[in-house]
Amino acid sequence: MWADRGPLTGKKEAMSLSVEEMNKQLPAxxxxxxxxxxxxxxxxxxxxxxxxxxxxxxxxRAADTGGIFSAAYISGGMGAESPFVSHAVExxxxxxxxxxxxxxxxxxxxxLTPGDxxxxxxxxxxxxxxxxxxxxxxxxxxxxxxxxxxxxxGTPIDSHVPPVTAxxxxxxxxxxxxxxxxxxxxPDVERVAPSFRQDAGLPAAQSPYFLSAGEGxxxxxxxxxxxxxxxxxNTGSNYFAVHTKGAKSPYIxxxxxxxxxxxxxxxxxxxxxxxxxREVLLTKGDFLHAxxxxxxxxxxxxxxxxxxxxLTPSVFNGFxxxxxxxxxxxxxxxxxxxxxxxxxxxxxxxEMDLTVVGPPPQRRAALDI
Numbered sequence: 001m002w003a004d005r006g007p008l009t010g011k012k013e014a015m016s017l018s019v020e021e022m023n024k025q026l027p028a029x030x031x032x033x034x035x036x037x038x039x040x041x042x043x044x045x046x047x048x049x050x051x052x053x054x055x056x057x058x059x060x061r062a063a064d065t066g067g068i069f070s071a072a073y074i075s076g077g078m079g080a081e082s083p084f085v086s087h088a089v090e091x092x093x094x095x096x097x098x099x100x101x102x103x104x105x106x107x108x109x110x111x112l113t114p115g116d117x118x119x120x121x122x123x124x125x126x127x128x129x130x131x132x133x134x135x136x137x138x139x140x141x142x143x144x145x146x147x148x149x150x151x152x153x154g155t156p157i158d159s160h161v162p163p164v165t166a167x168x169x170x171x172x173x174x175x176x177x178x179x180x181x182x183x184x185x186x187p188d189v190e191r192v193a194p195s196f197r198q199d200a201g202l203p204a205a206q207s208p209y210f211l212s213a214g215e216g217x218x219x220x221x222x223x224x225x226x227x228x229x230x231x232x233x234n235t236g237s238n239y240f241a242v243h244t245k246g247a248k249s250p251y252i253x254x255x256x257x258x259x260x261x262x263x264x265x266x267x268x269x270x271x272x273x274x275x276x277x278r279e280v281l282l283t284k285g286d287f288l289h290a291x292x293x294x295x296x297x298x299x300x301x302x303x304x305x306x307x308x309x310x311l312t313p314s315v316f317n318g319f320x321x322x323x324x325x326x327x328x329x330x331x332x333x334x335x336x337x338x339x340x341x342x343x344x345x346x347x348x349x350x351e352m353d354l355t356v357v358g359p360p361p362q363r364r365a366a367l368d369i
Contacts, residue, residue: 024276029280032059036065040275040287045059046058049151049154050163052170053162053163057074063144068312071139071287077135080130084125085125085185086185087123087183089183093229094128096112096114096116096135101130102129102130138308146183199211202230207234218327219320223332225245229243229308239314240317244306246332248301250299251361256357260314261312264290269304270301281365316353318352323345
């Protein structure tokens with residue numbers, strides 16, 4: 001019987017180290033650490049498995065996140081697909097990085113391209129088929145644990161790209177037998193033709209939904225736009241996701257959180273993250289996990305850099321409202337007088353899970369690029 005991996009709450013218990021110890025923990029690089037500590041994964045790195053001709057690259061396991069979440073990139077060629085599958089426990093977000101992905105939900109489907117996403121609550125059947133010669137998407141699952149399914153059915157592989165020729169073909173019986181251990185079933189659901197509508201806005205409650213690139217709840221400040229891709233109401237309060245895009249910018253003040261984990265995925269351009277004294281450069285597909293207690297900051301280092309942040313659990317929801325203004329625009333304005341609502345930032349520090357420990361750090365690495 002699959003283990004109960006229910007909704008998350010504020011999770012100091014997920015930390016393997018005290019706040020003081022975590023403050024001093026240098027991030028590991030390109031290795032799954034096996035405990036909830038800061039770490040960085042360059043695009044393509046992770047535990048890699050071939051499953052029915054697709055490459056599954058696991059970048060976060062329950063063992064690496066205190067059980068809070070898991071995440072993997074799934075990539076493949078034209079026609080690579082998954083049957084309808086349903087998770088009894090995990091809440092999922094699929095976010096497209098490259099290519100074209102056809103995703104089915106019961107009674108509807110969409111053709112997704114980079115920046116599009118779909119949010120999938122537990123118990124929701126879903127399927128996909130890749131519709132370009134190289135497609136890659138992020139599979140985010142909260143809580144963690146079901147990523148062990150990949151280990152059980154997949155074949156470990158050294159390659160960082162999908163195989164040219166598919167290896168062993170898994171039978172549905174084998175998938176169902178292993179899946180049953182994780183609360184994963186494979187229901188028989190009709191695949192319907194896609195709708196080509198623009199999916200905008202977040203539902204008021206927990207239900208599956210598609211979201212087109214650029215859509216969501218948008219807020220703007222100086223040369224930066226924040227867009228909520230999901231809210232706690234959409235995810236059973238397990239997490240929320242924010243897309244950020246902006247101009248080149250310096251680091252923000254050094255800070256840490258005691259009750260939630262922040263996870264950074266660069267989707268365009270390049271950015272620096274300062275994590276417990278180490279500077280890490282992120283470009284497209286790179287990932288950094290900053291568990292509670294990690295002193296961190298970030299800076300955008302190219303024009304119109306973009307990232308997606310997954311924050312879990314969802315105690316930090318509402319932070320961006322403290323010092324940003326709602327907007328109907330789809331792009332920030334470049335230039336103008338620099339400003340930041342310091343009063344709003346101060347209220348956020350007083351009222352939310354935010355401890356500021358110093359001014360913005362100074363860039364030290366790669367100053368000539």
